Amino acid sequence: MFETDALDVPQRALTGDLPAESRVAGLLLEAHERYAGEQAGVVADYIPALAEADPALFGLSLTEVDGTVHRVGDSEVPFSIQSISKAFVLALVCEEIGHEEVHRIVGVNNTGLPFSSVIALELNHGSPMNPMVNAGAIATTALMPGDSAEEKWEAVREGLSRFAGRRLELDERVLASESASNHRNQGIADLLTSYGRLLGDPAEIVDVYTRQCSLLVTADDLAVMGATLADGGVNPVTGQRVVSAEVCRDTLSVLAACGMYETSGEWLFEIGLPAKSGVSGGIVAIAPGKGALGTFSPPLDAAGNSVRGQRACAFLSRALGLNLFASLPHPVKGAATRE
Ligand code: GLU
Numbered sequence: 001m002f003e004t005d006a007l008d009v010p011q012r013a014l015t016g017d018l019p020a021e022s023r024v025a026g027l028l029l030e031a032h033e034r035y036a037g038e039q040a041g042v043v044a045d046y047i048p049a050l051a052e053a054d055p056a057l058f059g060l061s062l063t064e065v066d067g068t069v070h071r072v073g074d075s076e077v078p079f080s081i082q083s084i085s086k087a088f089v090l091a092l093v094c095e096e097i098g099h100e101e102v103h104r105i106v107g108v109n110n111t112g113l114p115f116s117s118v119i120a121l122e123l124n125h126g127s128p129m130n131p132m133v134n135a136g137a138i139a140t141t142a143l144m145p146g147d148s149a150e151e152k153w154e155a156v157r158e159g160l161s162r163f164a165g166r167r168l169e170l171d172e173r174v175l176a177s178e179s180a181s182n183h184r185n186q187g188i189a190d191l192l193t194s195y196g197r198l199l200g201d202p203a204e205i206v207d208v209y210t211r212q213c214s215l216l217v218t219a220d221d222l223a224v225m226g227a228t229l230a231d232g233g234v235n236p237v238t239g240q241r242v243v244s245a246e247v248c249r250d251t252l253s254v255l256a257a258c259g260m261y262e263t264s265g266e267w268l269f270e271i272g273l274p275a276k277s278g279v280s281g282g283i284v285a286i287a288p289g290k291g292a293l294g295t296f297s298p299p300l301d302a303a304g305n306s307v308r309g310q311r312a313c314a315f316l317s318r319a320l321g322l323n324l325f326a327s328l329p330h331p332v333k334g335a336a337t338r339e
Helices: 021-035 048-052 084-097 099-105 119-123 134-142 149-164 172-181 183-194 202-213 219-230 245-258 261-270 307-319
Strands: 059-064 069-073 275-277 282-287 291-296
Touching: 021 059, 021 069, 021 307, 048 172, 059 219, 059 307, 069 219, 084 099, 084 134, 084 149, 084 202, 084 219, 084 245, 084 275, 084 282, 099 245, 119 183, 134 149, 134 183, 134 202, 149 202, 149 219, 172 202, 183 202, 219 245, 219 282, 219 291, 245 261, 261 307, 282 307, 291 307
Parallel strands: none
Antiparallel strands: 059 069, 059 291, 275 282, 282 291
């Protein structure tokens, strides 16, 4: 485990501005037009209820840290949040138990293996490795405050609702469908228990985790939820503080390393933003200090990331200047050495 002695140094922040509002709106529209006709990808069907999604749906939304909202297409269509919930439950747990405990108990390194891998657990002596794979997410959900599964579930629902700025409802059909077919997650929870890595009853924790994945959101919600992480933990639409600025930083670092399944490295290489996707076709991509993109389109690539969503994020990251790793030479300082 990497150890640092710099935890007491005050965290300074790097921010920047988005282009003017009309330019942002125009580029969102352009991204939608560019990729609405994209036909690649397959709708997830390992949870039977997800297979019913309309592959043509495509919504894009962007919330700025000043609360300005831009949207285009099917940004108000509800879908189950699935793995994207892992990002926000991680933030709530970080707020509860802190940076070092999350690092110690759950871990923050990519497994390089699929999100539902059992081999990853065995290869790492029962360490769930990170909160974005199912093993780590189930272990993280178990760390939510509450003495019973019911209390933990209420804390999850209430916490994610504060990120969204409205009360999130459950998709009962998806919950029933996933509950009847999630033998693998039950196996992962039992394996975690066998390694002494899961607090509480494994079946109950899997049930809370499955509920959290079945909460209904829209691309608009994802943009507001992400913008809260971009805004030092204050929801820019409601003005309510949801988590601390340090928790946002910690959560975003985990998303950068592990948020986009086993292609997290390629995502960072092309798009340069912390992000999380889910098997129902959503993506949230966060530009710290600027805002967040929420996208929805059900067809997925082989790793489980929405094809149209990824393409739109790559276009917008470039056009809006969001890539965290992009820079240009200073115009004055370097002038003497350039022709
Ligand atoms: N509820 C899904 C599962 O646990 C989430 C998968 C995902 O979105 O990656 O299998």
